[in-house]
Amino acid sequence: MGDYFIQQVVNAVSAGSLYALMAVGLALIFSILRLINFAHGDIMMVAAYLVTFALFAGMPLPAALVFMVVCTVVIGLLMERIAYRPIRGAAEVAMLLTSFAVGQILQNGTLLVSRLAGQPIQIAFPAPEIVSGVVAFGAITVPKVNIVSFVTGAVLLTLLTVFVTRTRLGLSMHAAAEDLSAARLMGIRVNRVVATAFAISSGLAAVAGFLYASQAGQINPYLGFTPVLKAFIAAVIGGFGSLSGAVIGAYALGFLEVIPTALSGIADILPPGAVPPDVHDLLARVFPSSLGSYRDAFVFVFLILMLLFRPNGIVGGRGREEVP
Amino acid sequence: MSPRVAGPLVSILGLSVGLAVLDASGAAFWQGLVINLAIFTILVVSLNLTSGFTGVFSLGNIGFMALGAYISAILTLPLSVKSEYLPDLPPWLAGVHLDQMAGPLPVGWLAATLIAGLLVALVALLVGAVLMRLSGHFVAVATLGFLVIVRVILFNADGFTRGSRTFSNVTPYTNLWWAWAWALLVIYAVWRLKRSQYGRAMFAQRRDRWAAQSVGISILRPRLLAFVIGAFFTAVAGSLYAHFITSFSPTVFYFDLTFRVITMLVVGGMGSVSGSVIGTVVVLAVAEGLRRVEDVTLLYGLSGLLLAAFFIVIIIFRPEGIMGQREISFGRLAARLRSPRGGGGAEGAAAELP
Amino acid sequence: MLEVRDLHVFYGNIRAVDGASLRVETGELVAIIGSNGAGKSTTLKSISGLLRSRSGAIVYDGRDITDESTDGIVALGISHCPEGRRIFGRLTVRENLILGGVQRPAAEARRDVELVGDTFPGLRDRMKQTGGTLSGGEQQMLAIARALMSKPRLLLLDEPSLGLAPLMVEHIFEVIEGLKRQGLTILLVEQNVHHALDAADRAYVMEAGRITVEGRADALRHDPRIEQSYLGL
Numbered sequence: 001m002g003d004y005f006i007q008q009v010v011n012a013v014s015a016g017s018l019y020a021l022m023a024v025g026l027a028l029i030f031s032i033l034r035l036i037n038f039a040h041g042d043i044m045m046v047a048a049y050l051v052t053f054a055l056f057a058g059m060p061l062p063a064a065l066v067f068m069v070v071c072t073v074v075i076g077l078l079m080e081r082i083a084y085r086p087i088r089g090a091a092e093v094a095m096l097l098t099s100f101a102v103g104q105i106l107q108n109g110t111l112l113v114s115r116l117a118g119q120p121i122q123i124a125f126p127a128p129e130i131v132s133g134v135v136a137f138g139a140i141t142v143p144k145v146n147i148v149s150f151v152t153g154a155v156l157l158t159l160l161t162v163f164v165t166r167t168r169l170g171l172s173m174h175a176a177a178e179d180l181s182a183a184r185l186m187g188i189r190v191n192r193v194v195a196t197a198f199a200i201s202s203g204l205a206a207v208a209g210f211l212y213a214s215q216a217g218q219i220n221p222y223l224g225f226t227p228v229l230k231a232f233i234a235a236v237i238g239g240f241g242s243l244s245g246a247v248i249g250a251y252a253l254g255f256l257e258v259i260p261t262a263l264s265g266i267a268d269i270l271p272p273g274a275v276p277p278d279v280h281d282l283l284a285r286v287f288p289s290s291l292g293s294y295r296d297a298f299v300f301v302f303l304i305l306m307l308l309f310r311p312n313g314i315v316g317g318r319g320r321e322e323v324p
Numbered sequence: 325m326s327p328r329v330a331g332p333l334v335s336i337l338g339l340s341v342g343l344a345v346l347d348a349s350g351a352a353f354w355q356g357l358v359i360n361l362a363i364f365t366i367l368v369v370s371l372n373l374t375s376g377f378t379g380v381f382s383l384g385n386i387g388f389m390a391l392g393a394y395i396s397a398i399l400t401l402p403l404s405v406k407s408e409y410l411p412d413l414p415p416w417l418a419g420v421h422l423d424q425m426a427g428p429l430p431v432g433w434l435a436a437t438l439i440a441g442l443l444v445a446l447v448a449l450l451v452g453a454v455l456m457r458l459s460g461h462f463v464a465v466a467t468l469g470f471l472v473i474v475r476v477i478l479f480n481a482d483g484f485t486r487g488s489r490t491f492s493n494v495t496p497y498t499n500l501w502w503a504w505a506w507a508l509l510v511i512y513a514v515w516r517l518k519r520s521q522y523g524r525a526m527f528a529q530r531r532d533r534w535a536a537q538s539v540g541i542s543i544l545r546p547r548l549l550a551f552v553i554g555a556f557f558t559a560v561a562g563s564l565y566a567h568f569i570t571s572f573s574p575t576v577f578y579f580d581l582t583f584r585v586i587t588m589l590v591v592g593g594m595g596s597v598s599g600s601v602i603g604t605v606v607v608l609a610v611a612e613g614l615r616r617v618e619d620v621t622l623l624y625g626l627s628g629l630l631l632a633a634f635f636i637v638i639i640i641f642r643p644e645g646i647m648g649q650r651e652i653s654f655g656r657l658a659a660r661l662r663s664p665r666g667g668g669g670a671e672g673a674a675a676e677l678p
Numbered sequence: 679m680l681e682v683r684d685l686h687v688f689y690g691n692i693r694a695v696d697g698a699s700l701r702v703e704t705g706e707l708v709a710i711i712g713s714n715g716a717g718k719s720t721t722l723k724s725i726s727g728l729l730r731s732r733s734g735a736i737v738y739d740g741r742d743i744t745d746e747s748t749d750g751i752v753a754l755g756i757s758h759c760p761e762g763r764r765i766f767g768r769l770t771v772r773e774n775l776i777l778g779g780v781q782r783p784a785a786e787a788r789r790d791v792e793l794v795g796d797t798f799p800g801l802r803d804r805m806k807q808t809g810g811t812l813s814g815g816e817q818q819m820l821a822i823a824r825a826l827m828s829k830p831r832l833l834l835l836d837e838p839s840l841g842l843a844p845l846m847v848e849h850i851f852e853v854i855e856g857l858k859r860q861g862l863t864i865l866l867v868e869q870n871v872h873h874a875l876d877a878a879d880r881a882y883v884m885e886a887g888r889i890t891v892e893g894r895a896d897a898l899r900h901d902p903r904i905e906q907s908y909l910g911l
Contacts, residue, residue: 107625185764186781187749229465296472297477304454
C-alpha cells in the first residue's frame with residue numbers, strides 16, 4: 001500500500017518535470033508575443049526523433065544529446081523567422097491557427113523522413129543506460145528515468161531562473177513581456193529577444209523530448225499533441241505568462257493527473273478490512289478500475305473550470321471578468 | 325425574374341443536372357468525392373457560423389460531428405444487427421431501430437438524424453453556456469479540450485460505441501441527393517441567418533465586443549445561438565458521414581479533420597458563406613490531387629505538409645481568404661454579364677466576383 | 679539638430695498628423711502644445727520609430743531617420759520618454775534603470791545607475807522597490823531617469839505632467855529645466871501650457887494634426903490665439 005502511493009508520487013513528479021520544461025517554454029513565448037505555440041509539442045517530438053536517429057547511427061549519448069538540442073533550436077528559430085515573425089501583431093487566433101499549421105508541417109515532415117529512412121510509424125526508443133532500469137532505495141524501487149527527469153528539470157529550470165533575473169538579456173525578456181512598446185523605446189532589439197525566447201523554449205522542449213521518449217519507450221509523429229495541451233493547462237494553472245507559475249502549475253498537474261489513476265481500482269488496492277464493506281463497495285462503484293482512462297478528460301474539465309473561475313491561475317485570483 | 329432569384333435557381337438546377345448525370349454514370353469514385361464535398365461543405369459552413377461570424381474560435385466542432393455520427397448510427401442499426409453487434413446497450417436503447425422506410429424515403433434515418441442533431445444541440449447549449457464567455461485563444465483551447473473529452477468518452481463508453489474498435493454495419497443511406505439536399509439547406513439557413521438581426525448581432529460583437537455591449541447587443545446570446553445552430557448542422561454532417569462511410573472509429577474525429585475544416589474555412593474567408601463553399605472545393609481539390617501524388621510517389625505525409633504550408637501562406641498574405649466577409653452577388657454578376665467591360669466579354673463573369 | 683518635414687501619419691484610415699513640420703536646434707527646449715488628440719504624441723512616436731509615417735521626412739543631424747528602427751534611433755542618441763510613463767511595474771527601480779542603458783556597455787551603465795541618485799534623490803532610496811509601488815511623481819522621475827540612461831543628445835518628453843499634483847508638476851519642471859541647463863536638447867509635448875511655455879525657448883501649437891502657430895515661447899505666452907483656445911478667454 002505504501003509502495004503504491006510512493007509509486008504514484010514518483011510518477012507525478014516525473015510527469016511534472018516533463019510538463020514543467022514544456023510549460024515554461026510555452027509561457028516564455030506567450031508572455032512576449034501573446035502567442036500560444038501549439039507547435040511546441042511537435043518540436044518536442046522532432047527532438048525525440050533526432051536523438052533516436054542519432055543513437056541508431058551509433059553516436060555516443062552526449063554527442064546525440066548535443067546534436068538533438070542544437071538541431072531543435074535551429075528548427076525553432078527557423079519556425080519563428082518563417083511562420084511567426086510575418087504575422088506578429090496579428091489577431092491571436094490567427095497566430096494560434098498558424099502554430100497548428102506549423103505543427104502539421106513538423107508532424108508530416110517527420111512522417112515523410114521517417115518513412116524514407118525505412119522506419120515504421122512507431123519506433124521503439126533505444127533507451128540509454130542512464131534512463132533504463134531501476135534504482136533501489138531500501139524497500140522502494142524507483143525507475144531511473146524518473147530520477148533523471150526530476151534532476152534534469154530542476155537543474156535546467158534553475159539555470160533559466162538565473163538567466164532571466166541576472167542577465168540583461170533575460171531582463172529584456174521580462175520587459176518585453178510586460179510592455180513591448182516601452183521595451184522598444186529602451187533600444188531593446190525585439191527580434192533578438194524573441195529569437196532568444198524561441199531558442200530557450202526549443203532547447204527545453206528538446207530535453208523534454210528526450211525524457212518523454214525515455215519514459216514512454218517509443219516514439220511516433222503524433223506524440224506531441226497531448227503533451228502540449230497538458231503543458232498549456234499547466235501554464236494556465238500557474239497563471240499564464242508567469243514562468244514560476246508555469247513550473248508550479250506543471251507539478252500541480254502531474255499530481256492532479258495521478259488522482260484518477262490512483263483512485264481507479266482503489267477498492268482493490270485497499271488491504272482487506274481496512275474499511276467497512278459498504279464503504280468498500282461505494283469506492284468500487286465510484287472509482288472503478290476503468291477510471292484511469294478518463295484521466296485526460298478529467299484534466300480538461302479541470303482546465304475549463306480554471307479558465308472560467310481563475311483565469312489568472314491558482315495564485316492570481318479572479319482577475320478581470322473576461323480573459324482577453 | 326430578378327437575378328437574385330434567378331441566379332440561385334439556375335445554380336440549383338445546374339447542380340441537379342450534374343448530380344443526375346453523376347448518379348447515372350455509376351462512377352463510384354467521383355460520386356464519393358462529390359458526397360464528401362457536400363459533407364465538408366456542411367462542416368465548413370457550420371464552423372463559419374460558429375466561429376467566422378462571431379469571431380469566437382471553436383476548435384471542438386468535430387466533437388459534435390462525432391456525437392452526431394455515433395448517435396445516429398446507433399439509432400438506425402436494425403434490430404437484428406443491434407443485438408449481435410452492440411450487446412451491452414441498455415434495454416431502452418436496444419429496442420430502438422430507426423430503419424423504417426416510407427417507400428423510397430428513409431424516414432427512419434431522417435428521424436435519427438434529427439434526433440441526433442437535437443441532442444447534440446442540447447449538449448452544445450450546455451457546453452456553450454459555459455465556454456462562450458471566454459474569448460480569444462482561451463476559448464479555442466477550451467473547445468479543443470471539449471474535443472479531447474468527447475474522444476475519451478467515445479473510447480470508454482464501449483457499451484454504446486464499441487470503444488476503440490471500428491463501428492461498422494451502418495446502412496449506407498447517404499447518397500448524392502441527400503447529401504446535397506442537406507448541404508443546400510444548411511447553406512441557405514446560414515446565409516439567411518447572416519442577413520438577419522441575429523447575424524448582424526454576431527458580426528457586431530465580433531468587430532468590437534465593448535461597443536456592441538454598450539449599444540445593448542448581448543454578447544453571450546448571439547455567440548450561443550451561433551454555437552448551438554452550428555453544432556446541430558455539424559451533427560447532421562456526422563450522420564451523413566456515418567451513413568456514407570459505414571464504418572468508423574473515434575480516431576477519425578480528431579485533430580487532422582479539425583485542421584482540414586479550418587483550412588477550408590480560412591481559405592474561403594471567415595464570415596462568407598459562399599466563401600466557405602469555394603474554400604471547400606479548392607482545398608478538397610488540392611488535397612485530392614496531392615493524395616494522388618502521394619499514392620504514386622509513396623511520399624506519405626506530403627499532402628498534409630503542403631496543405632499546412634498553403635495555410636500559412638494564406639494567413640500571411642491573404643488572411644481574409646478568398647472572399648473575406650463578402651458574398652457572391654448574383655445581381656452584380658448579371659450586370660457584368662449584360663454589359664461586359666470593353667474587350668472582355670465572357671471573361672468578366674467568372675473573374676469578377678464582387 | 680532635428681527636423682520634421684511635412685509629416686503625415688495615419689492610424690489605419692484615420693489621419694492623425696496632417697503635414698506637420700517643425701525643427702529643434704541643438705540646446706533648445708522646444709514645446710508642442712495643444713489639446714487632446716491633436717497628434718502631438720503621434721508625432722513623437724513617429725520620430726522615435728514606434729509608428730511609421732505614411733509620408734514626410736524626419737532628419738536628425740542631417741541624417742534621414744524616417745524609416746529607421748527604434749533601436750537604431752536610440753543608438754543615434756534620441757530617447758523617448760513615453761506618455762503615461764510606461765515604467766516596468768513588475769521590475770525594480772534599479773532594473774528599470776538598467777534596461778534604460780541596455781544598449782551601452784554593462785559596466786558603464788551600472789556606474790550611471792548609481793549616479794542617478796544625484797539628479798533624482800527621490801529614487802536613491804527606492805532602488806529595490808518595484809515600479810508599480812511608486813507614486814505617480816516618482817514614476818515620472820523614474821521614467822525620465824530611465825530615458826536618460828542611454829545618454830541621449832535629444833530627449834523626447836511626452837506629457838510629463840499628466841496626472842500629477844501641482845506640487846509634483848513644479849518639481850518635474852525644475853528637473854526638466856535643470857536638464858536643459860546641462861545642455862540636453864529637449865522636445866516636449868505638454869497639455870500644461872503655462873509650464874511648457876515657461877520652460878521652452880520656442881513652441882508649436884498643434885491642432886487636429888496640423889501645426890497652427892509657431893514662435894518664441896515668451897511671445898506666445900501673450901498671444902491672444904493661445905489665450906483664447908486654452909484659457910477660454
